Amino acid sequence: MNIKTFDSRPVALPIKKIVKENETTNTYVFEYFLGSKPGQFVMMWIPGVDEKPFSVAFDDGNEFWLTICNVGGSTAELFKMKEGDKVGIRGPFGTAYEFADGDHLALVAGGYGAAPMYNVASEAVKKDCKVEFMVGARNKDLLLYTHKVLGLGSNVNLHISTDDGSAGFKGYITQVLEDLLKKEKIDKVFTCGPEVMMQAVGGVANAQGVDCYLSMEKYMKCGIGVCGQCAIDDTGVLACKDGPVMNYADVKDLPEFGKYHRDSVGKKKHFN
Amino acid sequence: MANLKIKFCDVGFENPTVLASGILGVTASSLKKVVKDGAGGVTTKSIWLEEHKGHSNPTMLGTENYFINAVGLSDAGIEKASAETFPEYLDGKSPPGRDLRPAPIIASIVASSIDDFGELAEKIEKCGPDIVEVNISCPNVEDEFGKPFACVADDAVAVTKLVKGKISSVPVIVKLSPNVESIGEIAKACADAGADGFCAVNTYGPGMVIDVDMRMPVLKNKVGGVSGPGIKPLAVKAVYDVFKATGLPIIGTGGVLSGEDAIEMMMAGARLVGMGTMVYYRGSEGFGEVVREMDEWCEKNGVKNIEEIIGIIK
Ligand SMILES: Cc1cc2nc3c(=O)[nH]c(=O)nc-3n(C[C@H](O)[C@H](O)[C@H](O)COP(=O)(O)OP(=O)(O)OC[C@H]3O[C@@H](n4cnc5c(N)ncnc54)[C@H](O)[C@@H]3O)c2cc1C
Ligand SMILES: Cc1cc2nc3c(=O)[nH]c(=O)nc-3n(C[C@H](O)[C@H](O)[C@H](O)COP(=O)(O)O)c2cc1C
Ligand code: FES
Numbered sequence: 025m026n027i028k029t030f031d032s033r034p035v036a037l038p039i040k041k042i043v044k045e046n047e048t049t050n051t052y053v054f055e056y057f058l059g060s061k062p063g064q065f066v067m068m069w070i071p072g073v074d075e076k077p078f079s080v081a082f083d084d085g086n087e088f089w090l091t092i093c094n095v096g097g098s099t100a101e102l103f104k105m106k107e108g109d110k111v112g113i114r115g116p117f118g119t120a121y122e123f124a125d126g127d128h129l130a131l132v133a134g135g136y137g138a139a140p141m142y143n144v145a146s147e148a149v150k151k152d153c154k155v156e157f158m159v160g161a162r163n164k165d166l167l168l169y170t171h172k173v174l175g176l177g178s179n180v181n182l183h184i185s186t187d188d189g190s191a192g193f194k195g196y197i198t199q200v201l202e203d204l205l206k207k208e209k210i211d212k213v214f215t216c217g218p219e220v221m222m223q224a225v226g227g228v229a230n231a232q233g234v235d236c237y238l239s240m241e242k243y244m245k246c247g248i249g250v251c252g253q254c255a256i257d258d259t260g261v262l263a264c265k266d267g268p269v270m271n272y273a274d275v276k277d278l279p280e281f282g283k284y285h286r287d288s289v290g291k292k293k294h295f296n
Numbered sequence: 297m298a299n300l301k302i303k304f305c306d307v308g309f310e311n312p313t314v315l316a317s318g319i320l321g322v323t324a325s326s327l328k329k330v331v332k333d334g335a336g337g338v339t340t341k342s343i344w345l346e347e348h349k350g351h352s353n354p355t356m357l358g359t360e361n362y363f364i365n366a367v368g369l370s371d372a373g374i375e376k377a378s379a380e381t382f383p384e385y386l387d388g389k390s391p392p393g394r395d396l397r398p399a400p401i402i403a404s405i406v407a408s409s410i411d412d413f414g415e416l417a418e419k420i421e422k423c424g425p426d427i428v429e430v431n432i433s434c435p436n437v438e439d440e441f442g443k444p445f446a447c448v449a450d451d452a453v454a455v456t457k458l459v460k461g462k463i464s465s466v467p468v469i470v471k472l473s474p475n476v477e478s479i480g481e482i483a484k485a486c487a488d489a490g491a492d493g494f495c496a497v498n499t500y501g502p503g504m505v506i507d508v509d510m511r512m513p514v515l516k517n518k519v520g521g522v523s524g525p526g527i528k529p530l531a532v533k534a535v536y537d538v539f540k541a542t543g544l545p546i547i548g549t550g551g552v553l554s555g556e557d558a559i560e561m562m563m564a565g566a567r568l569v570g571m572g573t574m575v576y577y578r579g580s581e582g583f584g585e586v587v588r589e590m591d592e593w594c595e596k597n598g599v600k601n602i603e604e605i606i607g608i609i610k
Pocket of ligand 2 (some may be wrong): 250251316317318319341342356362363365366369404431434458471497498499522523524525527549550551552570571572573
């Protein structure tokens with residue numbers, strides 16, 4: 025961000041545009057030089073309501089996007105806001121998905137994870153990478169970003185799976201990934217979505233001898249490595265600073281990975 | 297290598313640096329990481345009898361000169377601390393592949409009524425901390441609870457007496473507020489009531505930061521406690537006053553970012569040096585770096601034992 029180092033005050037930005045992605049998901053467009061790398065996140069202050077972490081879905085230096093799912097709390101308040109209303113943005117924070125020019129990448133997305141994965145894809149095609157974009161959802165109405173992905177050009181292949189078979193492969197996206205990894209040489213697998221899904225993706229990738237990077241979404245209060253709310257058991261590394269993007273191999277044996285996260289007061293919440 | 301070991305109320309610390317309460321103190325894993333990164337001791341986030349929500353975000357922000365927070369003392373309550381945080385910290389097992397030195401753990405406790413402090417004291421002693429720190433000085437819950445106990449001598453004395461009456465196996469220190477007319481007088485009153493030492497100071501204020509584009513305060517709570525580099529001269533003076541008034545051991549806290557800052561705090565009268573906001577500027581690795589800087593200063597200045605400099609400012 026073009027603010028002085030150590031200044032973590034939010035920058036007030038008007039919402040330039042709101043794009044409806046599906047029943048529960050909007051993309052918020054801001055005209056601002058954010059200077060983020062794919063995988064990084066910002067803290068968005070919804071004035072008078074709260075401030076929450078969101079991954080950057082796109083950033084070309086002129087504008088950046090946040091794709092946000094309305095899950096009912098402060099996001100419901102955000103969904104009442106209109107174009108031109110101001111929010112506060114701090115960031116970008118955290119680690120990014122790193123790749124080399126010409127890499128062949130498999131990007132595996134679940135839920136709003138399609139947005140940060142799209143960010144990777146849009147940067148990767150600029151670097152002559154070949155991208156397998158794999159997105160899974162319960163049904164076809166919940167699929168996100170598939171049209172945008174198709175717009176990225178011929179170096180990007182779209183793979184879809186739905187639990188009910190209403191679009192693409194009927195079943196889990198991990199199956200599609202496994203088949204692909206057996207057929208083609210992939211340099212890296214990147215994934216973003218529910219933790220249990222990412223755990224499965226990492227398992228499939230590592231079994232095929234491919235490195236996998238994922239996005240650790242833990243409850244974040246400060247985003248700047250101070251509060252300790254996002255510390256991961258049992259190494260105590262911070263999801264906001266040492267993550268969110270981490271190597272699956274480094275997290276797969278951590279006692280909390282795929283099992284639980286914590287709430288706003290630090291109590292364990294087990295995934296069911 | 298100078299000798300940086302410190303005895304504080306008979307508890308041994310490898311070096312004088314201590315993680316201040318409320319920073320990286322939510323889980324045992326996090327506290328252990330801070331020890332691994334070099335801290336001589338750690339303080340838990342302030343623990344309540346029951347779960348306490350705290351304030352909504354934004355709860356904190358920083359600039360080069362200061363930091364401000366209104367976390368509002370969010371905590372899961374003593375039950376989680378006794379079931380999880382303390383057993384996991386005290387089991388001595390280090391995370392895989394890590395060489396963890398044992399380091400004392402200071403339990404910070406907080407309550408909204410004097411009576412609650414009694415029950416909490418009994419429960420926290422059973423958790424097995426090395427020291428109990430009584431937080432009666434948080435400035436960012438005034439709307440909820442009124443003036444902190446540390447700002448009223450009679451209240452500070454009542455809490456100190458009650459907690460000291462319940463806890464016999466470990467030292468009890470009082471975390472003082474700098475937002476008083478005479479911190480020395482409050483400290484003296486607590487000392488007479490049986491306090492074994494002090495942590496000085498908690499955050500200043502409360503203060504306010506306004507976003508001029510939004511035309512509203514940034515913190516959801518509107519106001520919050522100020523910490524970091526800007527408060528250091530004030531905190532050094534507060535520690536000097538408390539040491540003069542009581543001569544008791546003090547964890548000197550407030551705006552310490554470097555080894556020289558820590559030395560300065562000790563010259564004013566601190567036996568240990570607390571750091572919270574430093575983590576914002578240097579990460580938790582900053583603990584190891586500060587310890588190295590203290591050692592370098594000692595080498596350069598012919599100080600063999602760090603004890604020599606405590607309270608040398610008359
Ligand atoms: C690094 C990171 C990137 C994220 N990127 C996106 C994104 O691109 N799009 C998107 O829609 N969502 C994203 N999220 C999740 C988003 O932060 C939560 O959905 C949002 O905070 C919910 O707010 P709420 O008040 O509406 O929900 P609540 O009603 O308060 O809670 C609903 C659920 O949201 C989660 N949540 C709530 N607060 C937080 C918090 N402070 N930190 C983490 N999780 C929280 C919890 O699992 C909670 O159970 C991301 C989270 C993280 C940590
Ligand atoms: C984010 C944050 C949270 C804090 N939470 C607590 C707390 O729970 N209990 C407490 O006694 N002090 C709390 N404090 C105060 C610190 O422990 C410390 O006394 C103060 O910040 C001054 O030291 P520093 O400048 O090194 O941060 C908090 C401070 C910050 C910045
Ligand atoms: S969110 Fe505060 S340390 Fe990570």
